[in-house]
Amino acid sequence: MSSVRLRHVKCGEEKPGCSQCARSGRKCDGYTDASQNQLHHALVKAAPRQGWSPRPDRNIVLVPGTREERHYVQFFCTQTAHALSGFFPSDFWNQFLPQLSHRNPAVRHAVAAVGALHQCQLQGRLISPSTPRSTENHEFILQQYNKAIRQFLQQMGNPADMKIDMMLIQCVLFICLEMLNGNTKQAMDHVQGGLQILSRQLQDQQIAAQRSFDRDLFQFFYRQNIQLSYFGRRLMPFMDTASKDFPVLPPNENVFFDNIDQARDCLTSLTTRGLSFIRAVQERTWRVPRGQVSEQQLDQQSALLAELKAWFSAFEAMQKKSARTIGILDPRAPLSLLCQYYAAVTWLRSCTFLDERNFDRFYPNFEKIVSAGERVVQASAQDEPNLSTEHFFLDADVLPVLYWAIMHCRHPILRRRALTALENYPAREGLWERRTHVAVARRYIELEETAVAHLPVEQRLVAERNLIYDAAILPEMEAPLNPCPVLFRLKPDGPDAPWDERWENLSW
Incomplete structure (x- = not known):
């Protein structure tokens, strides 16, 4: 029995009838004369009213905005959202926010600005104080940022449209912009503003995250709360008001x-x-x-x-x-949690003792931190073979822990492994500018080992009087400074003696 294959004839779309259809004997109605404007009105009229929650959208959507805006919104949806979600992909970044950018003008302009700035970052063209600004790109980013702010302020004028999730979403996008630009102070101000909004809502309504994107949004601010503390600002006491989330x-x-x-x-x-x-x-x-x-x-x-x-x-x-x-x-997700866990346990056990020597009891924990960090660095290098390209992650999951380990682990080999991992990690995380922290960490080791620098590395055991307790990078910087002022704090005359504070300008 022979099989029959049907060959489909493609319509040539000529008006009023196509030659392909005429030869095959098919009736062809030609191409409709309906304009794009009519099509747009028909789609809008047929489309159901959208709510804030993400939903499967089977309707054709004509994306608003100029060609350049649409390009960077698309770039955000396909690349930036994935980067910002980091090792833990979420519905908020990968579904909800891209959908929202198509129908909310304030979000769309902010997303376009973030997408444009992220593309600059991936191409190694980030704006910095030491390099001339790319006029065309900088003007577009600034224009979109200002449009987002104006639209956001207009929305705030209508309390019915401005719910807590919309305020926090806009806040998150402003945080992204300032972090990518390296504007530490402005980024922290936006984080603190978002935390204050969330704190008031938690106190007044005792709300908890019910939807997945609410949970992602709230948890983002809880994690940023920790980052503010690392940079000298006080923790918001969420644990007193949000027992369901804590x-x-x-x-x-x-x-x-x-x-x-x-x-x-x-x-x-x-x-x-x-x-x-x-x-x-x-x-x-x-x-x-x-x-x-x-x-x-x-x-x-x-x-x-x-x-x-x-x-x-x-x-x-x-x-x-x-x-x-x-x-x-992503295999880096559990590794980053292990880094954070061992750092939390070690710091918590040691904090009741002022003597920095107390950390020497926890070399096994430091080994766990460094080993996990090295595996994250290795996986990141495999994920992006071009090491000249630096990732950007909104959350700081690894850099702060490696930096903290270098500060408090005095095992000369182990802390150098941590420094190497920090140097080779091809990423920026949140407020953490890697080159600055590598320079501070390297100088930290040099200062502590000054008296034993002539010995082989494995024999460089730091004397108690040379222990550094803290290194504070100049806080509230508008942008990364090079050289950067850093304050080192020591207790050369013992734990009960006054502090010895030394300022240095470090180049990177």
Whole structure:
């Protein structure tokens, strides 16, 4: 029995009838004369009214804006959104925000500006104080930024249209712009503004994240709260007002995570509460004369450490499942959580002692941090073979931990491994300008090892009087400075003696 293949004849689209259809004997109605304007009105009339929540859209959408705006909105949707979501892809970045940019003018202009700036970053053409500005591109970015602000202010004039999620979304996009531009102060101001909006809502309404994109949005600000603390601003005390988003882990019961997002959010909660405790203890132990840690604080420390132990047990159990089942799409995601976990445990255990020598007891933890960090760097290099191109991640998951490890790990080989990982990590994370922090970390090691610099590296054990307790980069910078003012703080005459503060200008 022979098979029959049907050959489809393509219409030539000539008016009023095409030659292809005439030869084949088919009736051809030709091409409609309906204009694009009529088509647009027909689509708009037929399209249902859109809500804020993301939904499958089966209607043809004519993307608004100029050709240049559409180009950078598309660039944002296809490349920038993926980069900003980092190791943990989310519905907020990959679905909700791209959809919202097509129907909200304030979001669209901000997205176009972020997309244009991200493209500059990938091409190594980021605006900096030491290089001339690319006039055409800079003017477009600035124009879109100003349009976004004007549209946003107009929307704020109508309380019915300006809900908390829209205010926070616009805030997130402004944060992206300032972080990409290296404007630390402006970025922190936007973060703090968003945190204040969220804090007021949590206090007034006791709201919690019900939808997936709400959760992503709220958790972003919870993580940025930690970053503000690293750069000298006070933590917002969310744990007092948002118990649903900051649960306490029961240490004597089994804890389970269904996916890696749950593990990440829980670790954010623990890190926030742990860092709040560390800052409170440091206010006592770092003053002169030194204050004492209270019994209540010691009990709080034990409780937090028990919660971290419960978190780690649940995390290990979760990792026994398949990566797809628990939502691990990037192998760097669990590695970044391990870095953060071991840093949190080590810092929390050591914070009640002013003596920096106390960190020497935790070399195994530093080994875990550095090993995980090295694997992240290796995976990042494989992800982007062209090492001249630097990634940009909105969240700071790895750089702060490697930098912190270099500050407090005095094992001469181990801390140099951490420095090498920091140098080779092809990424910028949030407010962390890698070249600046590499320069500070290298100088930190040089200062501590001045008296033993003549010895082989493996024998360079730092004397107590040369230990540096802290290195503070000049805060509230409008843009990265080169050279950069840095304050090093020492206690050469012992933990109970006054501070010795030394300013240096470091070049990078």
